[in-house]
Amino acid sequence: MVQTKVKQTNMPIIIICAITAAVLITAILTAILLPPKELKVSLAGYGSTESGIPASHGLSVNASGSYYTNPDLAKIQIGVETKNPDLRKAQTESNQIMESIMQTLKDAGIEEKNMQTANYSISPHTPYDSSEIDYYRVNNKLHLRIYELAKIEEILNRAVEAGANQIGSIEFTLEDYEQAREQSYELAMNAAQKRAAFLANGMDVELGDLLAITGSHTNYRPFYFSGYANQALASEPGMESGYSESISAGQIEVNTQIDLLYAIVNKL
Structure with a gap:
């Protein structure tokens, strides 16, 4: 039991x-x-995808495309600086000269909507060895948008003749760069596809589906001309009223960089 x-x-x-x-x-x-379960693709900068392609079977490429085009807009600041021991006289002189400049610009074909006050400042000047103000400096600057690029030299010279004694560097740019951006994107895409095909051929593999397009961004580079920069053209003794240096608008570069991720389906 x-x-x-x-x-x-x-x-x-x-x-x-x-x-x-x-x-x-x-x-x-x-x-x-x-058989093992399908893996997610996880590459640096791309995240994961449910493609079922093992991580070792992905090919990523980077390429860029630059599109060059002529600018259609120039941006520039012109101004007048006056000095006088009497502040009111310095202001009055500055205002009168600026009114003359603006009227001259209108006569040259610049619409009022394309003229905007960029800066108006008053600065008292005191000698280093005295506490007394010896004069006041009045700065009055105007921001211009010029669409007739062939007339830039004429417009600036006429502004100088009207009393402008400060002219900044010229920015040549585009009113709307969307079309140029699309062109640069297409160039970058074509370059990336060619690079992927070249690398796949060198690796003796075959490209599969395009899994991802990432990292796409566009750099827009306006062209600057500094021949007029910081020129006190009309106020310095011995200087001619006007500026004869030739101005070239050059071209605008619109650059796009792009990253493509391809699957590799099988060996050739």
């Missing part, structure tokens, strides 16, 4: 051990015999 009770007591333990062993054997056989 005692032996029978012992066998009945150990029976559940034997059954549990047998079940555990069976589960372990099944898991091992499953891991060996069944």
